[in-house]
Amino acid sequence: MGNVVNLKIYDPNKFHSLLTVNKNEVMRYGGMMTSRSLVSPDESDEAKAEVIKLIDECMAEAMPVLTYKVCYRRVRVDWEDNVPVLPFDHFGSLNLANNLKGCNEAVMFGATIGVGIDRLITKYNHLSPSKALIMQALGAERVEALCDLFNDEIKEEAAGSGLSCKPRFSPGYGDLPLAVQKEFVAILDCAHLIGINLNESMLMSPSKSVTAIIGLYGSI
Amino acid sequence: MSDIREYLKDHILYLDGGMGTLLQKRGLKPGELPERWNITHPEIITELQKGYFDAGSNVIYANTFGANSLKFDDEELTAIIHGALDVARAAREQSKATQEKFIALDIGPMGRLLKPYGDMDFDEAVEVYAKTVRIGSKYGADLICIETMNDSYDTKAALLAAKENSDLPVFVTNAYGEDGKLMTGASPAAMIAMLEGMHADAIGANCSLGPVQLRGVVEEYVKYASVPVILKPNAGLPRSVDGETVYDVMPDEFSSIMQEYADMGVRVLGGCCGTTPDYIRATVDKTLPDMAKTIEKNPVTDKEITIISSYTHAVEFNDSPVLIGERINPTGKKRFKQALRDEDIDYILGEGLKQQDAGAHVLDVNVGLPEIDEPALLDKVTCELQAIIDLPLQIDTTDPVAMERALRHYNGKPLINSVNGKQAVMDEVFPLAAKYGGLVVALTLDEDGIPDTSCKRVEIARKIIDEAAKYGIKPKDLLFDTLAMTISADTGAALATLQSLHIIRKELGCHTSLGVSNISFGLPQRELVTSTFFALALEEGLSAAIMNPHSQEMMKVYHTYRALHDLDENCMDYIEFAQNYVPAGPAGGNGAGTAAGGTAGASGAGAGTSEGGSGLASGQATDGSKDEYGSPLKRAIVKGLKEQAANITRDLISKGNASLEIVNDEIIPALDIVGQGFEAKKMYLPQLLMSAEASQCAFEVIKEDMASHPGEAVSRGKFVIATVHGDIHDIGKNIVKLIMENYGFEVYDLGKDVPPEDVVKEAERTGAPIVGLSALMTTTVPAMEETIKLLKEKLPEVKTVVGGAVLTQEYADAIGADFYAKDAMATVRYALEVVGG
Structure with a gap:
């Protein structure tokens, strides 16, 4: 705890979940599951095969430019009248309080897959909106895969000291305003360590980035 | 106190070490802005900085890393920067150490990303940095250190702000990742090209990694940089021990590696995160005794390397020819002119990407048309191109206003096209090249026109070199174009061009470029003449050519020349080229003409394009798919087949079908099939889009056709x-x-x-x-x-x-x-x- 911000840079060749893409998730992020009633399990579904082919093309171009970086800090969670005292939330979010119930510690983290995907999205916005759509969805799937990987590691580490993890919770969810991002990324030194910057609307660039907090609680 | 630039000529310069980690130990909270401590805890800052002077540092970075107008209002910003400089001066006065001591205004990244990644405009960023620079120079900084920059465009904004708002020396260091590149992709060579072009006084790397991991980056800097090289690494890599950050390289090891780098030619030494006065003291102790010898061994000299850059990489001019794609240019292209008038950026970007795919190393950008606002459009096209294409650009314009805007917003060191021997033109172009950096194409003509003889052309070249020197522009930053003129008008034209090329390359030692295709103007089968001329020119020392990368004949010369001149290891590039080489068939027309109107990838299949289209169409008709969709074009659109859709449309037009009929009878009904399929949830969104893209390709052909038959309109x-x-x-x-x-x-x-x-x-x-x-x-x-x-x-x-x-x-x-x-x-x-x- 205290002052340490840790940095993790993942080599995709060493982690199965970074090397492989869940194409169904890509389709889900691309809004493709809702545009049809449901994907038929039928493998001979010609329409789906065409979309998968497009995803494969996008992957071939995008995967080499992705970087997988996380910076994180373990923080104490003090409680005052059922409200957690956190270094970034001055709004008293009830949803977050609820999420962190029973936690005296938490892990704040920022994760990003880098700016390469943003350049590809920009490129295909001009040249091929179908690919731009897939690139967007692929980027979303990738950064979530990174968060899942990191989350699993935290879970394992916490279990070592007899702690369990709450589901991760991000600025902008529920009643936790996006405005807390400013403090959140400052505390994690995100700009310097992994290159996440905020724009005027508190959105992150690279766009495929996530900030979140994971509450840790004693399992007894 | 001497000028630091003078001091550097015969000294190793020692910078300070880490500050952030030391401040945290003194109680700086996570997320707290350390610059406020200049006001609230000045004595702590002074004490820490005095520690560095005592350890032997020549330069202290004032505590202004994040002091900018995005974080502080004007009043507080002034107080913080003024305070920071006062605090550092107090440290200088209190230290009894006797070395030369300088105080730097420290400028770190402002914390917002520039377009295209973020939402900030380049000019807005320059203004943010300019404010900090103006206050810093007003309150007496000795120099400006721009550091820890992880984006080349942001670095350019800060350097430009420093140059435009002060006369102080400027040092620039970037933060490289473990891949040896900046976060947004720039290589060391790319940064060196850009920063030297803009006259940074010393450049190098700081932060992000330890001295060991930065070896590759250091090697690049000492290889390419013509100004003193700076290294200010972290104390190795951080890890967490019992809630404390610990770095894995200790002062002794750190200073040994720094000593080794000094021996390789690094002239400015310091430390970043995790380093303390002990690291600096150890480094000084190891390098100071042999300073004179080290300096003698590694004088700061001009590297004589001709180089340009994009936001990712540098392109070096040497024995291997550089191909400059000429297709972003309206001359003689109706469709392109239409795209410029409509500000159809997508079309222009498409032309750029096709040339990249075809093998161009640089893209010429010319958007000059009499009826358009060239400064605005050139600026826009430059910015859009560099957002998606990583090739260096050649800014091609005769309008100095347009040139300046594009140069200002270009992310790297561009080619500038062009200057010539006319005094008025040199007076306009050289100041811009001197300010923004660039490799300037210099045409060997003057007020009297293009000389007939090589002797006169070389004379003009010498005049241009002398004039450029007045602006500090070196001969290595001039690229001479000895002007290819058509042999159909004067059969001696090629010889004059080649002779002057030879002299300029071999005797004056400057690099050269030619717009090779002019040579064949007015002749039949132009490519035959142009490509042979290209080969001859290469043999005379041509460094670069402005050419059509879709021309198979030209690419053939390029690849075979490289293979024959031992520039292509194991002939690998040639073999790859040969595998895709399609010899022109007996019916094959002029390759250049076909490719000019062709779609992506047309370079290999130019001659057979229209046959291919109808062939495919009839092929599908026989396999029964015609029944399902009603026509080959409908099928191509429904299936999202872009090239087929374009080819069939071209075929239909050549057979006399009216554009409007194709739209109404083929394209719209095909889109309806897809639209209904999508609405009935039988098709996915990407398929809807792919069909739309295919019909876009069909429309593109129709637009080309309509550009030659104006009057028809298809607007709903x-x-x-x-x-x-x-x-x-x-x-x-x-x-x-x-x-x-x-x-x-x-x-x-x-x-x-x-x-x-x-x-x-x-x-x-x-x-x-x-x-x-x-x-x-x-x-x-x-x-x-x-x-x-x-x-x-x-x-x-x-x-x-x-x-x-x-x-x-x-x-x-x-x-x-x-x-x-x-x-x-x-x-x-x-x-x-x-x-x-």
């Missing part, structure tokens, strides 16, 4: 579209734009983050009956509401259609929209209803 109506103010998500908007265009609407796309007034202005200007607005975030729906309100007030007859992830029918009703579109097809249906189509 006008439509203005924008992502609302504050919102930067534009993928949904782009999807709607594409589908609407496919249904024959003239779409005026205002882009993203568009203020309400601009939407109203565009609707008024175009007279569009419908405006589409997109918003993705709940936080920007109010901006949408405001836009609708303003539209209703100023243009009550205009209909509004809204869409985006957060919108619902209820939301749309609440903010007064005329129609809520759940997807792109819904927008089309509504728009058709409004225009009565």
Whole structure:
């Protein structure tokens, strides 16, 4: 705890979940599951095969430019009248309080897959909106895969000291305003360590980035 | 105190070490702004900085790393920078150490990313840094250190601000990742090219890694840099031990590696995160005794390397020829002229990408047409190209205003096309090249025109070299073009060009370039002459050619020349080229002509394009698919086959079908098939888009045709579209734009983050009956509401259609929209209803 911000840079060749893409998730992020009633399990579904082919093309171009970086800090969670005292939330979010119930510690983290995907999205916005759509969805799937990987590691580490993890919770969810991002990324030194910057609307660039907090609680 | 630039000539210069980690030990809280401590805890800062002077540092970075107008208001910013410099001066006075001592205004990244990644304009960024620079120089900084920059464009903004607002020496260091590149992709060579072009006084690397991991970066710097090289690494890599950050390299090891780097030619030594006065003291102790010897061994000298750069990489001019793609240029291209008039950026970008795929190393950018605003358009095209293509650009214009804007906003060191021996032109172009950096194409002509003899052309070249020297521009930053003139007018023309090329390359030692295709103007089968001339010129020492990379004959010369001149290891590049080489058939026409109008990848299959199209079409007709979709073109569109759609359309036009008929009888019905399939949930969104893209390709052919038969129009109506103010998500908007265009609407796309007034202005200007607005975030729906309100007030007859992830029918009703579109097809249906189509 205290002052340490840790940095993790993942080599995709060493982690199965970074090397492989869940194409169904890509389709889900691309809004493709809702545009049809449901994907038929039928493998001979010609329409789906065409979309998968497009995803494969996008992957071939995008995967080499992705970087997988996380910076994180373990923080104490003090409680005052059922409200957690956190270094970034001055709004008293009830949803977050609820999420962190029973936690005296938490892990704040920022994760990003880098700016390469943003350049590809920009490129295909001009040249091929179908690919731009897939690139967007692929980027979303990738950064979530990174968060899942990191989350699993935290879970394992916490279990070592007899702690369990709450589901991760991000600025902008529920009643936790996006405005807390400013403090959140400052505390994690995100700009310097992994290159996440905020724009005027508190959105992150690279766009495929996530900030979140994971509450840790004693399992007894 | 001497000028630091003078001091550097015969000294190793020692910088300070880490500050952030030391401040945290003194109680700086996570997320707290350390610059405020200049006011609240000045004695602590002074004490830490005195420690560095005592350890032997020549330069202390004032505590101003994050002091900028995005974080502090003007009054506090002034107080903080003034305070920081006072605090550092106090440290200098208190230290009894006797070395030369300088105080630097420290400038770190401002914390916002520039476009295209972020939302900040380049000029806005320059102004942010300029404020810091003005205050720092007013309150007596000795130099400016720009550090820890991880984006080349941001670095350029800071350096430009420093140069435009002070006369102080400027040091620039970048933060490289473990891949040896900046976060946004720049290599050391690319940064060196850009920063030296803009006259940084010393350059190098700091932070992010330890001295060991930075070895590759250091090697690049000492190889390419002609100015003193700086290294200010972390104390190795951080890890967490019992809640403390610990770095893995201790002072002794650190200083040994620094000593080794000093021996390799690094002239400015310091430390970053995790280093303390002990690290600096150890480094000084190891390198000071042998300083004179080290300096003698590694004098700072001009590297004589000719180099340009993009935002990612450098292109070096040496024995291997550099290919400059000439296709972004309206001369003789009707379709391209139309694209410029329509500001059809997508078309221009497409031309750029095709040339990259074909093997161009640099792209020439010329958008000069008499009736357009060239400064605005050249600027826009330059910025859009560098957002998606990583090739260096050649800024090609005769308008000095256009040239300056493009050079200012270019992310790297460009080629500048061009200067010549006319005094008036040199007076205009050289100051710009000196300020922004660039390799200047110099044409060997002057007030008297193009000399007939090589002797006179070389004379002009010498004059240009002398004039450039007055601006500090070295001969290595001039690229001489000895002017290829057509041999159809004067059969001696080629010889004069080649002879002068030879002398300039071999005797003056300058690099050369030619617009090779001029040589064959007016002759039949031009490519035969042009490609042979290209080969001859290469043999005489041609360094670069402005050429058509889609020309197979030209690429053949390029690849065989490299293989024959031992420039292609194991002939690998040649073998790859040969595998895709398609010899022109007996019916093959002029390759260049075919490729010019061709689609992506046409270079290999140019000669057979139209046959290929009809061949495919009849092939499909026989396999029964014609029955399913009604025609080959419909099938190509439904299946999303771009090249086929274009080829079949070209074929139909050549057989005499009218453009309008193709649109109404083929394209629109095909789109309807897909649209209905999508609405019935039988097709996915990407398929809808792929079909739209295929029909776009068909439209492209039709547009080309119409450019030669003006008068026909296929517009269903006008439509203005924008992502609302504050919102930067534009993928949904782009999807709607594409589908609407496919249904024959003239779409005026205002882009993203568009203020309400601009939407109203565009609707008024175009007279569009419908405006589409997109918003993705709940936080920007109010901006949408405001836009609708303003539209209703100023243009009550205009209909509004809204869409985006957060919108619902209820939301749309609440903010007064005329129609809520759940997807792109819904927008089309509504728009058709409004225009009565």
